[in-house]
């Protein structure tokens with residue numbers, strides 16, 4: 275090939291490459307995704323005897339974990355504020371007295387959610403939405419105290435909770451009965467809370483009839499999924515262990531399959547809500563701060 279033609283071709287290629295990289299730089303400008311803020315509150319601790327670990331299909335020799343963390347979360351989105359999970363009932367406040375004893379297990383709550391919420395200048399009437407992974411007593415502790423938020427609940431959970439005869443283990447209607455009068459959206463599947471895909475409820479039934487998990491697209495930590503009670507222990511995830519009190523074992527396993535697939539496809543990280551070690555880990559994550567309440571963005 276003539277040297278002149280070759281030289282011209284090299285110049286053209288170089289020019290195109292520069293144009294392409296300039297265009298690329300333009301499209302990769304810093305993201306302007308609005309920030310979503312996730313607050314994590316300490317809404318109690320559950321502690322189990324070796325023997326009662328069997329409720330979770332875990333044996334005492336398999337794990338040293340005996341404490342389960344009980345969180346409440348508040349999600350701040352520019353379109354509104356969501357309460358996710360309600361923790362232990364406020365009347366289980368033990369404070370300095372330590373543990374409230376039950377048969378083979380105990381619980382403690384050092385500070386009410388309301389008291390902690392006040393630390394960030396909010397009250398129980400400041401929620402646009404409330405959603406719970408499910409209605410077990412350790413997830414809806416403050417449900418009856420919320421004033422005015424719209425409840426987002428799967429139909430199967432709602433029907434089981436307000437049936438004439440409530441048969442789901444650990445459902446205590448007296449703790450959530452006011453939800454029946456709340457404004458509500460009854461769901462039959464996934465729900466995009468603020469319409470931009472960044473805060474989404476995803477059904478994961480089996481633990482209870484209408485159990486759900488929460489996907490959050492946070493800016494700094496990246497996308498996460500708050501597990502509800504899909505798992506209680508890290509070990510439950512590793513070995514796909516289904517608690518004996520789940521209402522449907524097959525549905526639980528299907529939900530595990532579905533959510534694990536979703537995690538793979540979305541690249542989201544799973545946060546096991548009850549895992550105390552996970553809570554300690556969150557405190558140290560880049561993008562998360564303790565001031566005055568632990569929050570991640």
Ligand SMILES: [Zn+2]
Pocket residue numbers: 408410481503
């Ligand atoms: Zn549960």
